[in-house]
Amino acid sequence: MFRIASAQVFRNVIRHSSTDATLILERSINKVQLLGRVGQDPVMRQVEGRNPVTIFSVATNEMWRSGEGESSYAGDVSQKTTWHRISVFKPGLRDVAYQYVKKGSRVFVEGKLDYGEYVDKNNVRRQATTIIADNIIFLSDNRV
Template identity: 35%
Template sequence: MVIGINKVILIGYIGNDPKIRYLPSGNTVCNISIATKNRWKTPNGQRQERTDWHSVVIFNKLSEIVQQYVKKGSLLYIEGYLKTKKWQSSDGKNRYSTDIIANEIQILIFKETNTPEPTPVKINNNEKYKLNNINTNYDDFDDEITF
């Protein structure tokens, strides 16, 4: 029997300050948007860029930590899974949207200083790790990959 894999990994900038809502169960939930950029060169060598926005849902203690430490413009690493929801619009048509349900978040760059911080950055079951610098200079990568 084949089991499917549903795993998402994103690194991107948060587009809104996190706001917590309380569910009827008393649990907390936080919705954020993450922007990722894709860069490539056209066959004639012209550079192109596209920004994609991703809807991320964060629950419980993780949502509370995100609200406390993350601001609009922070760079985040997010691990989670995709979940598609279905609803009917006011005109009776079925609508769908897909969210990323986060189960691990690392704060890579805090907005206030715009530099990597050696403070707690990996947020998962209250674990804390030191931050490693990441290379965000896309010009350092080869544009052609041969197999």
């Protein structure tokens, strides 16, 4: 109880001691964890004046059973595959991902969501959702 009250007092002091009334220090979280299989070998791209980026895709699967009855083994099994675009900007991780991530390998990716826009080759503005990887754990050996 005392911790909660002191945390509230601390937050109020931070909010009200600022010279800028619009500055409110709040904690937020943007975290993604994916466990799946790599859909394509990574590519490394570099736009002029920017650091290179390694890009690959990861597929995650969701499975469920539908049907009548109380048994968990009755009914049809359905599956939905979702594809995720992974971008790796960290210099060390970027190079390791480019060298060791291979199509079909199983990986665990931690990172954050990023939403952006780009203009395609037909001059159409498109939206893209990307996972910016902070960590990659390799769960398959290289003999996939």
